[in-house]
Amino acid sequence: MLTSTLLAAATAPLEWSPTVGILMIVANIFAITFGKFSIKYPSSEPALPSSNLFGGFGLPALLATTAFGHILGVGLILGLHYLGRF
Template structure:
């Protein structure tokens, strides 16, 4: 019974396209902007090689914001795919 319910809920697989890449990039930009405004110590050690190029972020802040951006982007992509928009 549970297996048939799971199979009925399955959708077509989502293939990568430039649209998906653009959505992930935009989600990362939004996450970095959000992190720039909300992280208390964005320049904590270890520092990046060119800190000015990365907005003054250290490695922890850069990893945190880009991880959040990918999670946000994946949610947007899966939501749009579920709605049939992409």
Template sequence: MLILSTLVTTATTPLPWGQTTGIIMVVCNIIAIAIAKLTVQYPSSGPALPFSQFFGGMGLPGLLATTSLGHILGAGVILGLHGIGKI
């Protein structure tokens, strides 16, 4: 029971949003775009983006997919760092 109450307390502790949190999220999105550039078979399918060279030459569907992955990675990293007390 003590573990459950500790988990609930930790899970509901508010996470302060700041410059560090934003930088971590941006870095995770850049990592996700780099991973997608190396692994996606048809990255430029779908509607093109203006200045697509900034996004690894991807189309809109590829960008939405990779930034979704980047946000999942970023949330995990931010929550993990917050959980161990580094943020």
């Protein structure tokens, strides 16, 4: 009975579209920019192979900013879907 109640309360699934991809890219760019100005030691070890290609980030800073960008992007996309914008 609980399963049928949960299935009845579920919303329509979110279909992937280029707009969803663009929003995720924008969220990641924002997170990387935010990290560039707020991380105290952005070039800490281990270094990336071509660090100038990655904005001078080390591996920890790159992983942290892209993880934050994905969390931000998912929240943005699901929030807009909940509001009916997608």
